[in-house]
Amino acid sequence: MGSIIGYKKKVLYDQLGKYKLTILKHRLFVIGLIIKLVAPFFFIGDLLKNKFIPFVNYFSSTGFSNPYEHFFNLEKFDFFPYPALMLYIQSTYSFFFQDSIVLQSFLFRVPLLLADITVLVVLSRFLKKADNKLLLLYWCSPVLFYINYLHGQFDVLPIMFLFVSFFFLFKKKFIMASVLLGLGLATKTNLLIALPFFFIYLWKFNNPNRKIQSVSIAFFLVFGAFFLLNINYLFDEEFITLVFKNKEQIKLLDFKIGFGKLFFYVVPAIYVLLLAKVIRYKQLSKDLFMMFIGFAFCSLLLFIPPKPGWYFWIIPFLIYFYIKESKLSIFPLLALQIFYLIYFAIIPDSDFANLYILSKDNTSLYTVLEYYDLNADMLINIVFTGLQVLLFINIFWIYRIGITKNVKAKIKNAPCLIGIGGDSGVGKSTLTASIQNLFAKDNMTILRGDDMHKWERGHAMWETHTHLSPKANNLHEEINQLKALKEGKKILRRHYDHNTGTFTKPLTIYPNKVILFEGLHPFYILAKRELFDIKIFVSPTEDLRLHWKINRDMKKRGYSKEEVISQLEFRREDSVKYIQSQSQHADIKISYYPVNNNFEVGNGEEVDIGLMISCDTSIDLNFFCEKFNSINAIQVKHFYDTDSQRLEVEGKITLSEVEKTAYVIVDNAEDFIEDPIWEDNYKGFLQTFLLYYIKKKISN
Secondary structure, eight states: OHHHHHHHHHHHBOTTSOBSOGGGGSHHHHHHHHHHHHGGGTBOOHHIIIIIHHHHHHHHHTTSOOHHHHHHHTTOTTSOOSOHHHHHHHHHHHTSOTTOHHHHHHHHHHHHHHHHHHHHHHHHHHSTTOHHHHIIIIITOHHHHIIIIIIOOOTHHHHHHHHHHHHHHHTTOHHHHHHHHHHHHTTOGGGGGTHHHHHHHHHHHSOTTTHHHHHHHHHHHHHHHHHHHHTTTTTOHHHIIIIISOHHHHGGGTSEEEETTEEEEHHHHHHHHHHHHHHHOSOOOHHHHHHHHHHHHHHHHHTSOOOGGGGGGTHHHHHHHHHHTTTSOSHHHHHHHHHHHHHHHHSTTOOGGGOBTTOOOOOOHHHHHHHTTOOHHHHHHHHHHHHHHHHHHHHHHIIIIIIHHHHTOBTTTBOEEEEEEOOTTSSHHHHHHHHHHHHOGGGEEEEEGGGGBSSOTTOGGGGTOOTTSGGGBOHHHHHHHHHHHHTTOOEEEOOEETTTTEEOOOEEEOOOSEEEEEESOTTSSHHHHTTOSEEEEEOOOHHHHHHHHHHHHHHHSOOOHHHHHHHHHHHHHHIIIIIGGGGGGOSEEEEEEESSOOOOTTSSOOOOEEEEEEEOTTSOOHHHHHHHHTSTTEEEEEEEOSSOEEEEEEEOOOHHHHHHHHHHHSTTGGGTOSSOOOOOHHHHHHHHHHHHHHHHHHOO
């Protein structure tokens, strides 16, 4: 029970204990919720009223007789194109008030409303800090409102399962994601379009030893869930005809090019080409994954006459895209919805004029146009042309901006190699831990330079060589390993155990979104330092470094103070020559200094320190400094030097202030980090600075 409560708390609350789902408390959500609760009492589409409800009512009122067989025999092949789980969900409510179309209209929308809210919540977790835009674009979408609460199609339910599956997929809960995708497939078979992308994502995410196993398990769970839920009907001809061979889905094959007696099917060809493009990439980020699936759904819809419910398969993905690319105008999305409403208002079988639940008038706007001698067919074709052109524009922007731009983005879709250099005891490991908290352990591969020492502790060669000498380390071998990891290949690497002073057997190291190298010589060799995307050098003032080094080695490694000082003297020449000289190659230099010099070196006490950061002048730090200086307890001074700029930081900052400031300073921070572990004071300040620097330097 405790673990369940703990997981629930983690899902609903962030690191600071703040409720994550604040979107459900927004005034616009509440207003929309009231409208969506009231609308079903007054409006119902012909499809829901005369096909879906009779189909489900037959199932529940006859003691669960096979409705697919019954309506097949009546030659009503388009009454319910959904698999069995959709039937089970809707039949939960069909027992009640079968004599009242008003109450049935409401009860059949209850699952749709719950699914609608769920999709909103999942999008709010994907698109943090965008609640206002999300409520306006998704919750208040006129097209989605029409599909759900006026026309009454059920497509929001499979979309809900799809998005919740993605949520668990990105959380690396692959079993749950697979089962949910199988449930979605059991509500509508259109989800088959997303299935290959799901398996490709799993394949690319898992390390080589588990790829086949993970994808096989996912395949079994997806189709196992679908099979179990449909087993009562799966092998019946009637079920196969109504669900798999319905006339709307078969239209995917209508767009074809003839070669004598042979045909080239355009839509499947485009889909296969799209999958081939996805397979090419070494990594597949959340954004790229979402963009490709949205692109696939939109592209298929471009080549077939649209049906109302089908737009529920593309609009959530378009909304995701436009919120991510906030600098793009949303006009193509809004115009697409306007043309959608016009098109489905004037087609011959439109239900716009008959949506009122008690209406008995079969008049349509098409009939009105014909009555006034207007060329209704020409108008329909003009509007349809506009609708498809706008759809093409949206598809073009998804590909041009959403896919092409994101493919090049490091961390998201290409490994980012970060190097942290500096002498022994300067705080490299502390900085590495902060970066790991920022990007998450599962997204990082960490290499330690000490693994490349040539000899174990106690070897005679250490009497004439220091650990800082290039001759005491296999530096060139490390170049090949870093190259392999950046290319997405695994490596074998031994680990140096500081507790025993010995090397382990070679371990398999896998590449990741962020590859971080921490050591003494990351930038010493030209060929090696050119591999790094970000180079960081840590160098506190010498008296502070000596204080930290003595305290660490006495506490963790069992040395006496005299032994540490003697070792440092032995290494001093090599430190200046081989280690400190690397600072000139760093992109970012981090230094700590004592605020008060009156302290005894190596006495084990904490020293009040300040932080200094320098980097090149290509990064605008004015807004960054302004936001941190708005916090009273911390002071950030900004200086320009000859060819660099410098920050001097003193004071304290709470974890809450770090998180709040980071998301203000770094636009779309969630592109790189998800549920980070923020830290307070200088660690949190450095987390924010590095995230800001990476975003500006290598993400665009």
